[in-house]
Amino acid sequence: MARSPADVDVDVDALFRRRRRHACHADQDGGTITIAPEEEEEEQTWRVRRLEQVLATARHLCMTTTTTTTTPGSGDLDVLAEKLADGSRDVSWRVPIGDSGILDFFVAMISTEGLRQSLKIHALRLIGNSCADTDENRARLVRGGHLRSVIHLLSDDSTLAFVIPVLYNVCVDYEPAQKQASEACLSRALVDIISGPRLLECQTFLNIICKLLALLVSQDGEFNVANPATPTLLFHLAASTQYPPDLEDFCGLTSVALAYLTSEPFQVQLLKQVWNVFVNMFADISALPVFPVLYPIRSPAVRRLVSWLANVPSSLAHLQTAACLALGNLSRSDESSRSLLADVYPPLCRILSQAVVNTSTPAAPSAQLLHAALSFLKNLAIPVVNKPVMGHLLEPPLSILPQIWSMTDTQPDTQFVAVSLTRLALTDCAANVARFCAPLSPDTSSPAHARSNVHKLIDLSQRADAEPTKIEAGRAIATVCRMLHTAPIDAVLPVGWDDYEIPDPASAQASTPIHLGYMSSPGSLPALSPSSASDSHSNNSRRSSSSHSSARPSATAAAAAADPLVQRRVRFYHAHAQMYKPLRGLLTQRAWPGVRSEALFVLALMSRTREGMDVGAAQAVSGPDALRALSEAVTGRDMIDGRELGGGGAAAARVAEQAGMLEGFGYSTAVSMMVGGGGGRPEAMEGVSREVGDMVQGLGLEPRQADPARSAGLRRVDRENGLVLVAEMLKQQGATMPSFQRNAFEEILAGGSEMVLGERSGLQA
Incomplete structure (x- = not known):
């Protein structure tokens, strides 16, 4: 008849009591029992047979499941494991527990996924007790490679108090276990625990951990x-004020740390940390205001820093890093940047080139040095006269900075600095913009001829995880767009774009339906339509009001469409049709108001040309988030907060009324506002477009850049730039955009115009 688990428990208790009774009886007789070898062997054999019966029951219980858990084994197995763990404290039972297979059974069990906590703890107790001072059982663990399973349990805080003593019992005085534990990276796991917040879970075992590390270091x-x-890490812990060790733990920590320091690799690592301390000291000292006073650019100390940057071998890269940080702090004025450029730019350029060419080879600069060099170059790139020197960093085929973007996806800080340096090098430098916008290949038959580094920057703005990097990439693209409309076209766009073939409008719409924004007529592409309103005189950022009458002369439009330079810009925009995405990101982000102002200014500039509107500005303001941001910038109100912005007719009446007031103060106004909603006929909307032009003309609004340091002026300039953008949207695309979007733009235009007139009226009063 099969025995119940309760019977087994009684048998296990009886097994261990039998040995204890025998021992107690011998002591009561007052003598020392000497057991003959054959009797001892017979006793061991008997114990192994009885424990094998217990093992059979344990296996049966392991196959039993309950309705309340999916973990193998019933709760009776936990009871049995506890009894065996208690019995294994008796040294005479440890070898039989190993010989019977019970130790192997529970060692294999601890790696089971989802094992009950109580069963896991009793299994660990059994392993630790059975291996204490018992090399036979330790050998079983080593032969089976089970130490890794025990070490893996160090990741569980709930079992730390059991796993650490188990590992010590297995390893102490047993060389093979120490070797296997070292190979399994036990020291790394222990150091990770005591160097972080998990130390609280095992602080009482700190001395045992130190003893384990002392075994491993040998x-x-x-x-x-x-x-x-x-x-x-061990020295830091020994000197910790947050977790101050007692004397025994302090001695254990310091002695183990010193033992590890006998190895040359650890000595090198410590020296590198000393280097880092000195590098940071150079950075801190050179940042003091008194430093440039005591050590001018031509002083021996600064000359020594320059020599470190230019002449030290790669093995002393920490000196180059220190030089970059210190000289970067010295170059925080335009004068010092101009003075340093000739001496420091060649070695800085070599550092960047080595990072791109050598990549992961030993000759490649460290991440710290690359970041420091890029940061130094950022300061040098601020003076306008320095920018052209850096142009080759942007130019294909090397495209050094674009390559650095691609290779630093896992180094977001370095990637951000590289993109920021790109933006600074492009700002107010038409020559660098031309280099950056050049086709990647001069071969017209190559697919790379239709791509530029601008494409790479657009891609980066979409894939980067770090929000500052996405924003900085968008700002760099906005800088390119600004130069396209404020500098001579032939100064910023290479002739290579004259070869670019604009895709057929019908096929382009079929393959990329979002390509042309609100436009629905394929024939309205500026490159193909003689009625294009592109401005051939886009070399000035601010235009006279007379050049923007509501009814533009057809001769001017035709001349713009026929201008080969305008056509070059048209082709460039079509080749970079995704440029609107990062611009939209600048407009919709809420963290940096000054960045949104940049976007509004650039989009207003772009909207004044047909190609800038169709492929850039119109797409950038499409979508609810962009429209909401535009409404907030122009009217100061949220479109979706439940409040009405006011009907177009009522708003127009108020605008007209205030315009009449302004005429009395000498303002020349010609405000005529569209009223009503969408759904009008195209020919009616053409008349409305002229009225929109009259209104903006009367307000005298032109795209202009805001000063981020003046918050009040920032809001006012944002409103005016937004009004220019909205007015151009309605004028150029109002006839073809959906009625709900046209209504929204009309409301924004009415509300914003009223606020502009109110501000001007208040100023005159």
């Missing part, structure tokens, strides 16, 4: 697998 190969920062 193993061959330990220095190859241990954390190189182990000595430093």
Whole structure:
């Protein structure tokens, strides 16, 4: 008849009581029992047979499941494991527990996924007790490679108090276990625990951990697998005020740290940390206001820093890093940047080139040095006279900075600095914009001829995880767009774009339906329509009001369409049809108001040309988020907060009334506002477009850049730039855009115009 688990529990208790009774009886007789070898062997054999019966029951219980858990084994197995763990404290039962297979059974069980906590704890107790001072059982764990399973349990805070003593019992005085534990990176796991917040879970076992580390440090190969920062971390813990160790723990920590320091690799690591301390000291000292006073640009100290940057071998890269940080702090004025450029730019350029060419080879600069060099170049790129020198960093085929963007996806800080340097090099430098916008290949038959580094920047703005990098990439693209409309076209766009073939409008719409924004007529592409309103005189950022009458002369429009330079810009825009995405990101972000102002200014500039509107500005303000941001910038109100902005007719009446008031103060106005909603006929909307032009003309609004330092002026300039953008949207695309969008733009235009007139009226009063 099969026995119940309760019977087994009684049998296990009886097994261990039998040995204890025998021992107690011998003591009561007052003598020392000497057991003959054959009797001892018979006793061991009997114990193994009885424990094998217990093992059979344990296996049966392991196959039993309950309705309340999916973990293998019933709760009776937990009880049995507890009894066996208690019995294994008796040294005479440890070898039989191993010989019977019980130890192997529970060792294999601890790696089971989802094992009950109580069963896991009793299994660990059994392993630790059975291996204490018992090399036979330790050998079983080593032969089976089970130490890794035990070490893996260090990741569970709930079992730390059991796993650490188990590992010590297995490893102490047993060389093979120490070797296997070292190879399994036990020291790394222990150091990670005591160097972080998990120390609280095992602080009472800190002395045992130190003893384990002392066993591991003597193993061959330990220095190859241990954390190189182990000595430093141990010294920090020994000197900790947050978790002050007692005297015994302090001695254990420092002695183990010193033992690890006997290895040359750890000595090198510690020296590198000393280097980092000195590098930071150079950065801190050179940032003091008194430093440039005591050490001018031509002083011996600064000359020494320049020599570190230019003449030291790669093995002393920390000196180059220190030089970059210190000289970068010295170059925070235009005068010092201009003075330093000739001496420091060649070695800085070499550092960037080595990062691109050598990539992961030993000759490649460290991430710290690359970041420091890019940061130094950012300061040097601020003076306008310095910018052209840096143009080759942007130019294909090397495209050094674009290559750095691509290789630093896992280094967001370095990637951000590289993009920021790109933006600074492009700002107010038409020559650098031309280099940056050049086709990647001069071969017209190559697919790379239709791509530029602008494409790479657009891609980066979409894939980057870090929001500052996405924003900085968008700002760089906005800088390019601004130069396209404020500098001579032939100065910013290479002739290579004259070869670009604009896709057929019908096929372009079929393949990319979002390509042309609100436009629905394929024939309205500026490159193909003689009625294009592109401005051939786009070299000035601010235009006279007379050049923007509501009814533009057809001769001017035809001349713009026929101008080969305008056509070059048209082709460039079509080749970079996704440029609107990062511009939209600048408009819709809420963290940096000054960045949104940049976007509004650039979009207003772009909207004044047909190609800038169709492929850029119209797409950038499409979508609810962009429309909401535009409404907030122009009217100061949220479109979706439940409040009405006011009917177009009522708003127009107020605008007209205030315009009459302004005429009395000497303002010349010609405000005529569209009223009603959408759904009008195209020919009627053409008349409305002229009225929109009259209104903006009467307000005298032109795209202009805001000063981010003046918040009040920032809001006013944002409103005016937004009004220019909205008015151009309605004028150029009002006839073809959906009625709900046209209504929204009309409301924004009416509300914003009223606010502009109110502000001007208040100023005159």
